[in-house]
Amino acid sequence: MDLETAKNRIEYLKEIIDQHNYFYYVKDDPQITDQEYDQLIRELIQLEEQFPALQTPDSPTQRVGGEPLPYFEKVEHRIPMLSLGNSFNAEELRDFDRRVRQGITAGQPRYVCELKIDGLAISVRYENGLFVQGSTRGDGTIGEDITQNLKTIRSLPLKLKQPLSLEVRGEAFMPRKAFERLNRIRAEKGEQLFANPRNVAAGSLRQLDPKLAAERSLDVFIYGIGSIEGVEVESHSQGLALLGDLGFKINPEMRAFDDIEDVIGFVEGWTEKRGQLPYDIDGMVVKVNSYAHQQELGFTAKSPRWATAYKFPAEEAVTRLEGIEVSV
Numbered sequence: 001m002d003l004e005t006a007k008n009r010i011e012y013l014k015e016i017i018d019q020h021n022y023f024y025y026v027k028d029d030p031q032i033t034d035q036e037y038d039q040l041i042r043e044l045i046q047l048e049e050q051f052p053a054l055q056t057p058d059s060p061t062q063r064v065g066g067e068p069l070p071y072f073e074k075v076e077h078r079i080p081m082l083s084l085g086n087s088f089n090a091e092e093l094r095d096f097d098r099r100v101r102q103g104i105t106a107g108q109p110r111y112v113c114e115l116k117i118d119g120l121a122i123s124v125r126y127e128n129g130l131f132v133q134g135s136t137r138g139d140g141t142i143g144e145d146i147t148q149n150l151k152t153i154r155s156l157p158l159k160l161k162q163p164l165s166l167e168v169r170g171e172a173f174m175p176r177k178a179f180e181r182l183n184r185i186r187a188e189k190g191e192q193l194f195a196n197p198r199n200v201a202a203g204s205l206r207q208l209d210p211k212l213a214a215e216r217s218l219d220v221f222i223y224g225i226g227s228i229e230g231v232e233v234e235s236h237s238q239g240l241a242l243l244g245d246l247g248f249k250i251n252p253e254m255r256a257f258d259d260i261e262d263v264i265g266f267v268e269g270w271t272e273k274r275g276q277l278p279y280d281i282d283g284m285v286v287k288v289n290s291y292a293h294q295q296e297l298g299f300t301a302k303s304p305r306w307a308t309a310y311k312f313p314a315e316e317a318v319t320r321l322e323g324i325e326v327s328v
Ligand SMILES: CC(C)(C)c1nc(N2CCN(c3ncccn3)CC2)c2cc(C(N)=O)c(N)nc2n1
Pocket: 081, 082, 083, 084, 114, 115, 116, 117, 118, 119, 121, 137, 171, 223, 224, 285, 287, 304, 307
């Protein structure tokens, strides 16, 4: 095969594999069998080995990066990753609503409610649509560069559907089934079990060898825009819709309400049925939708006045460790 033919075939394979990654890992709706997918990947790997000059960093074959790192570089977040104020019951959500209504001068607030995924907060930067850097939240200002580990998360696109430059925030997590499978393997080996999926996600993303992170079937939900160039976005819900169109995995359970009583009903509903989810959540996040309202409300020293985290009451967690029941 000559270079020109190889170049066209490689471009085609990268495009089609990216599409199938999107269907499988982001939409959870595969369009081809695993065997057909593996065949495409194997052909691309062979062609890139045969024509190394045609291998690009955004190729799906580049997800499990190079050598283990000696340490993680520090990354300063251009836009700080803030904390969240907490609400612990319906009355405190009503207080939040009262403070919001006092803080805005025009219109009524609309709230977006999201599940609060119990994982590790991350920030990912794209330039002209290509994944360039990913980092942990750290202390909100300085995080650790974990680009190589985040590239192993198949639901995080290496190339966006539009060549935009932006920074997104999300929560990396381990699905409960993957957590249980991992602990079964560790139990069989007589190794100590992990206490919860969040610890595994955090531990996996802090591995210096990306091959270890790649084995942990981590996943991610993107929940916000840190910064974006060349696009006017006016509300959080509009921002989430744009992120979905770009190929990011957005949690489907988010809802918008105009009345805090409806927010309270939604939040209390999830308090009961969170066990049905395939991942852990430790509460809900309620955000004022309009960016103009967010601007008016501003921030306290460390967290936005336009958002609150509703924390579920700590449930009696019972974990089986080495066959005995312990309450944690
Ligand atoms: C952009 C804002 C600040 C409103 C925001 N901040 C969040 N977090 C901040 C505090 N974080 C944090 N992490 C560690 C230590 C202290 N704070 C962890 C992320 C959010 C987390 C989730 C989630 N987990 O599903 C979410 N759907 N939306 C969020 N939105």
